Amino acid sequence: MMDTIMDNWPLVGVAALATLLYPLYQIFLHPLSRYPGPLLAKLTDYWRFRDVRSRRSHLTRVALHERHGPVVRVGPNMLSIADPAYIPKIYGPGQGFLKSPFYQPFEGWVGEKIGYNLFTTRDPAYHAALKQPVAAAYGFKSALEFEPIVDQCIETMVRRIDELIVQAKVKKACDLAGWMQYYAFDVMAIMTYGKAFGFLERGEDVNHMIARLDARLDVISPESQMPWLDWLQRKNWVVNIFRDRTNPFATIAASLIRDRQAALIATSSSGDTEQKAPSPRLFIDHFLDAQETHPAVVDSRTVVIYTTTNIMAGSDTVAIALRTLFYMVLRHAGVRARLLAELDAAAPGLTFPVSWEQSQRLPYLDAVVQESLRIHPPVGLPLERVVPAAGLAMRDGSRVPAGVQVGCHAWPIHLLDPVWGPEPKQFRPERWLRAAGESAEAHAERVAAMKRAMLAFGAGSRMCMGRHLAAVQIAKLVPSLLMKFRFELVEPLRDWDLVCGWFVRQANMDVFVDKR
Numbered sequence: 001m002m003d004t005i006m007d008n009w010p011l012v013g014v015a016a017l018a019t020l021l022y023p024l025y026q027i028f029l030h031p032l033s034r035y036p037g038p039l040l041a042k043l044t045d046y047w048r049f050r051d052v053r054s055r056r057s058h059l060t061r062v063a064l065h066e067r068h069g070p071v072v073r074v075g076p077n078m079l080s081i082a083d084p085a086y087i088p089k090i091y092g093p094g095q096g097f098l099k100s101p102f103y104q105p106f107e108g109w110v111g112e113k114i115g116y117n118l119f120t121t122r123d124p125a126y127h128a129a130l131k132q133p134v135a136a137a138y139g140f141k142s143a144l145e146f147e148p149i150v151d152q153c154i155e156t157m158v159r160r161i162d163e164l165i166v167q168a169k170v171k172k173a174c175d176l177a178g179w180m181q182y183y184a185f186d187v188m189a190i191m192t193y194g195k196a197f198g199f200l201e202r203g204e205d206v207n208h209m210i211a212r213l214d215a216r217l218d219v220i221s222p223e224s225q226m227p228w229l230d231w232l233q234r235k236n237w238v239v240n241i242f243r244d245r246t247n248p249f250a251t252i253a254a255s256l257i258r259d260r261q262a263a264l265i266a267t268s269s270s271g272d273t274e275q276k277a278p279s280p281r282l283f284i285d286h287f288l289d290a291q292e293t294h295p296a297v298v299d300s301r302t303v304v305i306y307t308t309t310n311i312m313a314g315s316d317t318v319a320i321a322l323r324t325l326f327y328m329v330l331r332h333a334g335v336r337a338r339l340l341a342e343l344d345a346a347a348p349g350l351t352f353p354v355s356w357e358q359s360q361r362l363p364y365l366d367a368v369v370q371e372s373l374r375i376h377p378p379v380g381l382p383l384e385r386v387v388p389a390a391g392l393a394m395r396d397g398s399r400v401p402a403g404v405q406v407g408c409h410a411w412p413i414h415l416l417d418p419v420w421g422p423e424p425k426q427f428r429p430e431r432w433l434r435a436a437g438e439s440a441e442a443h444a445e446r447v448a449a450m451k452r453a454m455l456a457f458g459a460g461s462r463m464c465m466g467r468h469l470a471a472v473q474i475a476k477l478v479p480s481l482l483m484k485f486r487f488e489l490v491e492p493l494r495d496w497d498l499v500c501g502w503f504v505r506q507a508n509m510d511v512f513v514d515k516r
């Protein structure tokens with residue numbers, strides 16, 4: 001052994017020197033060495049991998065920013081940013097900050113190739129090409145056209161909660177966290193494919209679809225911190241030979257798409273020439289149109305990818321926002337009383353289900369929705385981007401060089417920034433309303449500043465495309481449920497359980513339900 005070392009002493013010497021110099025360089029000489037952060041994070045991305053694997057990283061990052069300030073080094077080449085002033089600089093139009101390799105593990109195999117979708121693609125040209133033919137389907141006008149589908153799901157939800165829980169012979173707790181997800185998944189499934197997955201009707205996670213999606217997110221979220229792990233485990237050519245080629249979600253999606261195509265053919269052959277598809281036009285109708293009008297970008301595989309993206313991006317997120325809202329309202333007696341008083345006063349003018357238009361006449365409801373998205377943003381990791389050639393100009397006049405990964409993090413911004421006024425960690429919908437003695441102008445300015453700091457839906461060109469749809473689903477369901485039922489937490493003093501993958505999912509917020 002000793003002889004081998006002696007024989008190769010130049011090599012051993014270089015290795016020993018590098019081992020010694022690497023940490024010294026990272027800590028003292030690296031362009032990011034001026035930024036504070038955990039010592040291990042300065043040396044290796046393993047720190048953030050371990051942090052995300054702990055499933056509590058939304059909280060560790062808040063604590064980290066509380067301790068170190070708005071810019072923290074969380075990896076050798078990664079800055080986490082908790083200052084809303086950087087949102088337009090990083091995500092604003094024309095700034096040139098592209099999505100980082102963080103998004104790689106979210107890309108899965110679809111058939112023989114990796115499927116890049118609206119959310120995961122890092123190539124701006126491909127993103128624009130994918131988005132352009134379907135953008136209208138995600139617009140506000142389209143969200144309103146989907147109202148009958150939301151109504152249908154609200155009616156099913158109320159009927160099934162009544163049958164399965166309220167009228168149960170033995171008093172039964174209701175898994176409210178689960179029901180919110182059943183609603184969000186079924187709404188998204190009908191809007192996308194024209195057919196519910198059946199969660200609401202059955203009152204359960206059919207075929208463990210939700211559990212399987214969550215389990216997948218729990219694996220890929222830590223890997224997003226060290227994306228080469230994803231390559232090593234799933235994306236290299238050796239693994240490709242032996243990998244399991246069945247993709248249950250793509251298979252279900254393809255079969256639902258075939259059903260829809262058959263329905264469209266049946267409609268057109270029945271002589272209904274007025275409409276190409278049964279009303280309302282579903283996402284799948286827009287996607288199939290895009291396949292016809294933009295064949296160079298959209299093939300049948302892309303149609304499948306569009307549809308599965310909707311389910312992945314638009315179900316957990318809406319469910320999480322709804323859970324936060326109900327949990328917070330039930331834990332804050334004053335908020336609950338004020339919300340119910342607003343609803344009761346408006347009741348003569350409300351239909352069941354409450355329409356979008358009616359919901360917009362409930363300002364306290366709107367404040368509760370905003371505050372829920374603020375106090376618990378559904379996405380629990382920074383939205384990573386790569387600094388372009390021009391660098392990132394910092395507040396102190398310095399410049400972060402090209403190639404560094406940066407990301408604004410909604411949790412520390414939403415819970416620490418002074419823009420929210422007093423006690424930002426408290427759930428207080430009143431912060432969105434006009435305060436006593438505040439002029440209308442000052443209130444409008446204050447709310448505009450808070451909205452600029454909101455990162456729940458992301459920002460800029462990669463901002464959430466489903467935000468209008470989410471707003472309609474939430475604003476209609478909450479008053480409709482509160483009109484029909486009285487909810488009480490089974491364990492009002494026990495905190496819910498949170499798991500942070502990419503999404504910060506909640507569990508154990510069971511309620512007793514009675515008719516109102």
Ligand code: HEM
Pocket residue numbers: 118119120131309310313314315317318321377378379383384455456457458459461462463464465466467469470
């Ligand atoms: C409360 C509900 C929702 C929240 C909080 C939310 C949050 C987000 C966030 C933070 C992003 C940006 C991610 C990034 O920069 O990496 C995003 C992107 C996206 N969301 Fe949502 N989302 C919600 C609902 C929905 C719904 C209902 C849909 C589908 C209909 C949807 C579809 C998308 C898509 C397609 C993208 C990618 C946009 C792009 O890169 O161009 N989302 N969402």
